[in-house]
Amino acid sequence: MSLFSILVIALGWVISMIYEDSSLVLLAVFIAIFLNIFSYWFSDKIVLRLHKAKPASRGDYFDLWNATENLAITAGLPMPKLFVIEDSSPNAFATGRNAEHAVIAVTTGLLKILDKNELEGVIAHELSHIGNRDMLLSTIIVILAGFIALLSDFFLRSRQFGDRRNGGNGLAIIGIALAILAPLAATLIRLAISRKREFLADATGALLTRYPEGLASALRKISASSAPPMHTANDATAHLFISNPFGNKNSKFHKLFLTHPPIEERIRALIDANDRGI
16 A cells, blocks of 8 residues: 555656646645545445446355355354356455455356365455455555556646646656556556465465365366456456456466466465375
């Protein structure tokens, strides 16, 4: 949150200097504070609506409810709200501002292909995100990373079509460079956070179920799935999911910006844990 806020404020300061209007940096500070507060309270609702998730009832999804309830008790966490996304691509994510307001959403494709142990492995992974408070961090960067991209795009377009004062000085060049590099920096922060927290959630989930092979087997099935990418796949929320929602067949360029560690590495770490008797 601090790093993203610094990026927003720095970009706002440079823009205010270029346009000789100190109110712009104050506006950037206000927006950074407002977005932190707004994303803390409402980002989970935004993500659920974006992916068209619907509440899951106990009667319709008894196995999902049973697995989640038992694992939540084991983890010492409140029972999260459950949602289902109508999509053939197997995937899941956790979101919410804290454990008391947590949400786990799974796709119908995931429920279709996993057995009981594998489903428990996935749910344990998502509960680990909740226990580790990863979902708060993840949902906040959805909002902040998007805002940095919008602010940068606004500045670049204003230089192209609008006011060009101070257009030839060094500060304007710095501003343009910052407007171009800030979204890239935001993306790198988001990717670094996401990859590290996925490994941690895998490890914590394995400790919760005491059966690493369950999650490892689930990841194998998810990786081997021939289902098309999620129809609501979005770069801004891809880091929330247990697996890349765009599918596993990516170009070499796209692989540079994946939000998840390679599934092979995650499975290898789980198998090593299983061999050590976790």
